[in-house]
Structure formats: structure tokens, C-alpha cells
Amino acid sequence: MISPFPVSSLTGRVLFYRGRRQKRRFLHLRNLVCVWRIQVDHDEIWIRFTEFSFFLIWLRKIQKRLNFGFSGYQIPVIPKAPRSARKRRPCIKLDDDQICAFELLAAVAGKLLLESESSASSNADAPTGKDEPAGCRDTIKCEQMEDDKALDQGSCVESAYIPEAVHQEKNFKDVSSKPYHTENKSVLENASTIIGSNSFTKDWSEVKMESCKDVNADAKSQIKVEGGSPNPDDQRDIRIVEGTQKQLDDDIKHTELTVANVKAPIEKNVNNSALINSDSSVQFPLYRDPVPCASFVKSRNNVKLGVRDDDENYFGCYRRSTKIRTFKPTSHIAYRRIRKILTSRHWKVAPKLKDCESSYSNDGMKSFYCKRKNTHGNESRRLEVPSKRRKFCDHSFAVAYVQEASSESISNKPEKGIKEDIITSPAVPPKGAVVSASVRNHQKEDPNVKFSIKSFKVPELYIEVPETETIGSLKRTVMEAVTAILESGLRVGVVLQGKKVRDDNRTLQQAGISKNDNLDTLCFTLEPSFSKVPLSLSPKADTPASTSYITNQELSRRPPSPILELGPPNALSDPPETKLDKHDESNHELEMSPTNPIDQSADEAVPDSKALAIVPPVNAEALAVVPVYHKNRHSELSKRRTRRPFSIAEVEALVEAVEQLGTGRWRDVKMRAFDNVDHRTYVDLKDKWKTLVHTASIAPQQRRGEPVPQELLDRVLTAHAYWSQHQAKQHAKQLAEPLKIVDAQVQNDVAA
DNA sequence: ATTAGGG
């Protein structure tokens, strides 16, 4: 039986090699040869791309094939454009994961460059060890192969290696032409022919993979090369390499990066060249270290990433932190640095694959279920400090106290405290899920629901520190606040699909937590148990993370002052230090640039910086909500308004007004229906309408909050449709028509 | 000040 290429199979490792033509020390990432090792059932497939950019393209292809559900967000080609243009502008759709993958790869790329260079002299590189034109294929050469002759370098080009043991069981299909031979000798040639370079030049064939599960646990895989789907891009150099890990593993002296959860975006309206260009913007400096082997020690599945500094002349612009040059023997810092380079929203450098099972839930979200439980106790635990400013969990960052026992490279814990261990890597699926069920490909019925708590939401903190205080003081204050909460005791809250599950007596099943269900929307929160929590309204259903306030007394030692909204600790203690220069002028592509910590830091730091920004005093209203505020300061920066859900009556009034006035005249709507309600601005009304339209267009089950009568929602849709149609007329006809027509339609609807 | 859109 052939099953679709399993999602989990997209989990794999990516290896970079210096390509044959790549003798320069400074290379574009896109030019790096890269091999993707992915797991298909029990086999491992190696896919080699002579250019990294091909890999990305290919990923997208296969992604499309797999018809992934996507949680990706859209990165505008033109970040800011005239309103009129914004709407229709083409978008680069890029999945977060891919961004991260991309960056992860980029990080490794730099390292590999380094490695290959240093090996150029030491020749300690690949088994075949040469850093020369043939070097790249050498790197994947499988010396253990029984028929070594088959690996005639002269003829095999950079093509496929299919170890006998594996390929004999394979069931290759080549739609386009010849099937793979089952003899090693011919494997390579055929591979070359089939998926070799030239055949892709004009006629890009999609490579589709399907796993073929077999009863005897001896899974077979099938590689199908399909023709068709002409693509302008030259995919000449895609090759498939397949082999068993055992055969190849030991030969690879290259640094490996364990990459998991690779998901490629579905590209629809983006030409690939754009992406490639962006790739090309990725330039990785080659760092050199006086101490040749201080870094990049490969240990099986783990990566030890090191970053070396180079002479400033050449890469001056890149090397932002010379300090790193001192990096520790264990390359811990380097590791951290790499981590920081990564945007890794949903990414993390995965623990050993062997120790974790890739799992994914219904909507394609994947996570790792770590089998190992005895490592360092807290290993996979992450504390997430939610910022009030963030509404979406995927925008938030988890602060992780990494104790990855699986990686020796960081096994030496820094003494300096948390800071050293903090990484920002939420690894949280969009919905804010921090838990996923483990779904194995083929597993027996297991009544247990498996949870992998990747992060905790911790109570939000509010502290205050005078402007004049030092950072050190700030840190201490934060620490105090945290300690206060911890000491007061914590409770665990369970939030499922944004709703708090309060009934402790319900079973998981009853609560809707089932291993078959999508647990991505399940998360746990830590709640302070002390009672001096706000009188406020804040913790609502949709605000899983509870909020706690440090009372004035608690902070009384500190003079009253501006409020500090506590950002993630890393923001406080771990200032960005690894910014690279952006070289690329095409800034819109920078957003997908892996080596663009600036963007990412901006991305993540913006909220942080906001969080760190001094929030001046507030109005009475706000004070009511957040008791900690002092009134002594006035400020331009105002606090977020209190939430005031629209009542049904208000909605009705709004709908009525819009029906008659249309959707482009909010001021009029306001005057007509909410003239004397000053807490409803026309913007509010517009926003409300927006959400109403949205609400009306989704399934009732998806709706939250106080239910709006369907009748009203129907009217919303009707009016929305109508006014969408009649926008032009609106100005011409002013206003009489609309109402009647709308009414008529409503009546029709009702009648029907 | 309003409007339109994105977050």
C-alpha cells in the first residue's frame, strides 16, 4: 500500500557541502551543495541539491504536492505600499518553519564553509577528503558500499547513490522513462539520466516521493519522478541520493545539523527567482579561528556549531561580535549564537532524532515528542513570558532555559546564569499550542494521550523601575517579581482552544482532549496562586495567560515611576549582539533572509523594546484595571483601552446603520448609531464590522464570545456583499437606494 | 479628522 509521503518524513537533516566550483571562501548560501536526509519509514533518503536554492524550490514543489495545510504567513513583497496597492500586491508566502529552516541552513552553511576550508589544508574533511572539484560528491560517497566501483566519480557526476542493500528492495518507478536498475553499476548512470542534470534544464520534473509501507516492517520507499509541470526554473541539478544511514553515517565528517519539521511553503504567486534572489542575499562569512578545531566537532547526530571570526578586513561588516572569538572550547557560545541567528519561531534545533519522534497533529503541526525523560529534568521545559502586547502566541517568544543534554556542545553550562542559556525559540504553533499529541506513523492503539509541553505561559508581570535605575537594578527587580510569583505558588491552568478548562473533574475525553484530536490548541499556563491579584477583568477566556501584578507594597522600596511592562528575560539580559549587516538592497526579501538577524531581532525585539519602553501613567480607567499604576505621570503613550465587547443591541444598531450607509462612511455610521456613545469611535465601529463580517463567514462553532444572533450575521453578510458591489454607485447615488435594496434582500433571506 | 488595512 502506498501512502502519501508522510509529513513526518519531511523531517530530516540537511547537510551542506562545498560545491565543486566553490573554492572561494565566501560563498552564497544558495550555491552550496546541500543534501537533505530524510526519513521515510525505516529508510533514509538522501536528496542532493547542487544548490541550496534548488532545495528550497524543491521543497515547495513537494509541499505543494503534499497539499499541505498551511499556517504560513505572508510576507509582503512590498512591505509598505499605498493602501490601494497593498491589497493586491503579490505576496511571498513563506512558512515560518521554512524561514527557520532556511536560517538554520544558513547558519550551517557558514560553518561548513569554514570547515571545508580548514580541511583544505588538513585534509581531514570528508572520507575522500579533498576540497576540490570532486570534493562535493566525495562527501556523500559511500565507501562502505559493497560495490564501490559503482561510485566512479568520473562518471557519476553528482548523482545518486543507492546502496545495494537498500535499493534492492526499492520499487522505483520512473514515470518519465527508465526505471532504476537494480544493479549498482547502473544505478548511478540511470540516476544521472533520470534525474541528472540535463533532464531538468527545460523540463522540470517534479520529484514525488511516496513511502511504501510494508507489512514486514521493512519499509520500502518509492521514488517517482514525474514529468510535466513545466517550470521556468532550471532544476538541472537535482539529484536523489538514497542510502541507509548506517552506510553513510560514518562517512560524513561534515557537520550535520539536525533539522526537523521542515515545511516548505506553497508558493503560488511568487516566482522562484524572487526566492532565489533572496537566497543569494544570504552570504555567509567564513569565519576563521586561530584555533582550528575549537569548533565544529561533529558527534553523530548532534551539531556543534561554532562560529569563527575572521579578519575584519574581509568580513568586517559581518562580524558583529569579536568577543565570540573567544568562544569556549565547547562552542557553547557559538551554539547560542547560532540559535540567536535563527528566527526559529517554530523551530528549534532538534534534539537527536533518535531520541525524539516527530509527531504532528491534524493540521500538520509538528512537534517532537521526546522519549527521553531522564535527561536533565527540565530539559524540554520552557518558560514563556507572554507579553500583553502579543495577541498571538506565535508572535510571542518562549524563553527557554535550554538544557539540551542531547547536545554536548552546550553541555557545559555557563556559570553566568540564565542569560547564557536563554534562547528565543518559541517552537509554538500558530494557535499558541504548546502541546502536541504524538502521532506516530504506524502505531498501535495507545490509550494515552501524550503531551509534550514545550513551553509554559507564565503569569504576566508588571513591574516598575525608575528611569534612572540601572539595568542591573532592573534585572533584580524582574527577578524579585518572578521570585515573588514563584514563592507564592503556582497553579497550572489548562487552556484548550483558547478556553480555560476549569472543571478539574472532567476527563480528558470529556474536555475534548484526545490523542486523536488536535492538541495544538492545548496549552498550559502557570498561574499565581496568591490572592492579591487584580480586581481586573483581564483574565478572560481568550486570555489564557493570567496576569499578576506586583503590588505596590512589594515594590515600595522602589520609588514610584514609569511602568515597565516586563518583556521576556532575554530581552532584558541578552541584547542582540549578533547582528549582521544587511547587504541586500532588496529589502523586501530580507525578510526571508536567513542571515538577517536584524530583521528577526527587529521582529522579535519590537515587542520587546516596547515592553521595555517606559509606559507612562495612565488614565483613571486604566488605573482601574492595573492597580499598580501610579497616577503621578502623564504621558503621551496611553494604555490599551479596556475591552468592551459589543452588545447585541450595539451590533444591531451597527448593522442597521451600515445597511443604510454602507461600509465606507464610518463617521456617518458613528453619528447615526453611536453619536452619544463616546467610547465607540468610528474606528471601533469599522473594526467591529470587520469582525462581524468575519464572524458571519465562519462556522458557528468557530465563533467565540457572546454569540451574535444568526439573523444579524445574515444581515451583515448581506450588507457586506451589497456594499462590496455597490461601492461605486455609492457615491453617485448617495444614499437612498441602499437601504431598500438591502432590506429587500434581507427579507428574501428570511423568507428563504 | 477619516478611511482602509494590517497586526
Next chain:
DNA sequence: CCCTAAT
């Protein structure tokens, strides 16, 4: 709801 750009 907030924030911004554009009008």
C-alpha cells in the same frame, strides 16, 4: 483593539 499610511 492598536497602529499606520494615505487622504
